[in-house]
Amino acid sequence: MKLFKITILIIVVLAYSLTSFSQKPNIIFILTDDQGWNDLSVRSNKDLAGSKSDYHETPNTDKLALSGMRFSDAYAPFCVCSPSRHSIQFGISSTSLNNTDNFAYGEKRSNPTFSLVATIKKIDPSYKTGAYGKWNLPYYSNPGVLGYDDWHTGSPVDPHKKPPEQEGKKMKDGTIINDDPKHINRLTTAAINFMTEQVSNNTPFFCYIAHWAPHYPNVTTQAMYDKYDSKTKGSYHSHVGRAAMMENLDDGIGRVLDMVQDLGIEDNTYIIFTSDNGSGVRGWIDKYAQQANWGDPAPLFGGKATLYQGGLRVPFIISGPGIEPNSWNSAQIIGYDIFPTICDILGGIDKAPGVVEGASLKEHCLNGSSAELQRNEEIDGFPFVFNEPDDLDIWEKSAFVKGDYKILLQHEYNPDRYHLFNTKEDISEETNLISVMPDKFSFLLRQWYNHVVDKKVTLPANALNEALTYLSNHYERDISRKVEAEDYRNGYGIVAEINEETKDGFVANINAKDYMDFELDVEQAGYYDVSFRVSSANSEIGFDIKKGSTIVGSINETATGNLQTWKSTEKIGIVLEKGSQVLRLEGTGGTWNLDWMEFEEADISIVNVKELKKKNYENMIHIYPNPAVETSTTLWFDNEIINQTFNINIHNIQGKLMFSKTIRNEQMKLNVDSYMPGVYFVSITNNEFSITKKLLINFVQ
Structure with missing residues (x-):
């Protein structure tokens, strides 16, 4: 009789396990906005007490961390919002995308058919995908352009448009009081509704929840503000409004975790949590002194919009079936590793586009390995490369991270331009090692130079020349x-x-x-x-x-x-x-x-x-006016080449062919009165060359 009972129990448990793991896994990806490495009330590094807040309370995110694996050496793809989000959606570094400006489009668009959700659907067309919250990809007007089935920005006015700035009573520290701070409740409800619908339809899903919090300005509820106003301040976190908003955000995350339990999908759902960049604190720069009480990422230095560790390091958690609870991993990872990781979890890593530069974390999560990840990059031991545009009013412009070492290049303003740090031994980046390790710095500077030239990265005009001058004085040369x-x-x-x-x-x-x-x-x-x-x-x-x-x-x-x-x-x-x-x-x-x-x-x-004396056609073909301000513009050819035959094609930003014609001996008038405002690409080809020019249309019909 006992044998019979044991046999039945084994069969039941085995049947349950097979059913659970035969189900297609769901993925929930939570991305917060400007949440720093030490903004949680649970550590981001098990060996450093300063890697958690001494003032904020985030019990739900702490619960997620204790249920899964924390990566203690995680980097955001970039130090500001938009480039980081672009990088995550395509699995490509911001440097390779040449998108390093928070307020511009960048210079390299990515093909929407190579996006994360497009790849998920190639792996398994049955998946439904939803995006909820902050989008912030200027090249792509909404998540639907990249293939998301459903989306909601959290706006009370229009779920498909950016929400308005929130209003309410202002407290003494400038914090705004609002019943739904940063639209946390509204976008969380939209995400929960999406998840519930997919479970009821027995449909696997990918749910991207991109919170607007805790980005400045600080918005919170009155009750939460009062709680932190009366709470003893920490030594490096003390801002009442930011701390209160942090817990509002955590409440939203808690609602998602509770719904996963209520829906009974915890055994086949992976949850990924991280931030788009480092701490939203820039008080160490005089320009932002009035915001100095946002917080302190110590022991890290710097914050958002800087290339010090405080602007790049972020919390990173993955929880799900097969991942040991409360486990740690010291592998060096970066936000664009999320793309191949999701592909691998879904069983389709081979479907990831060849341009993806990230590496899958799946085996590290399941086996606990902290070995160096092998990424899709020719440089041995792939480095993390970060480059800032000219218009960010910050001194440092480029950073290059490879293993324990990091070089920081300040191309302008600061006479002490070059730095070498050992970020494992000196996490606060206090000691410049160039004088004691000149060969190490030269080696990394040479690799940085190779990388940015190969990727055609936009940099200050003097940056490359300065690097070459340094190398010419410090790098040994051989025979001729x-x-x-x-x-x-x-x-x-x-x-x-x-x-x-x-x-x-x-x-x-x-x-x-x-x-x-x-x-x-x-x-x-x-x-x-x-x-x-x-x-x-x-x-x-x-x-x-x-x-x-x-x-x-x-x-x-x-x-x-x-x-x-x-x-x-x-x-x-x-x-x-x-x-x-x-x-x-x-x-x-x-x-x-x-x-x-x-x-x-x-x-x-x-x-x-290859060839000699081939003319530079790029400078012989013009679009005028550009941007187009009337209903037409002209494609103009220099006299030297106007008698040649050209094939003209115009595509919109989604790749749709808008116009096609073959011309010879004419300056071509382009009628664009039926085109929507935006960016278009004009390709001109003949039997000798092919070039593409960008046409901007900004008039309103």
């Missing part, structure tokens, strides 16, 4: 290799003049706008000095040295007086990556000849020179 003109004569597809008796040759009559593309095969990445042997009878000698669209050096020399009178140019320092790449010489002035170029380091060979 000279590349003679005959190495790239007609057999390599370019025009060259060769003396048949001596086999000596040179490239002749290079003019402004002419260019040569050299395909280099570099066996060892490094810093290289390159110089050129040139001549010119009676005109100046001018050309730029370019990697991609980035100018890495310029040559300007006076005439030599005779075509056979040669001289060597000044040395230009450039950084070359390992492997195949293209170096371009593009004429900027005069008519001149090239005999050779010389690299002052070995292990370089010229594979091919």
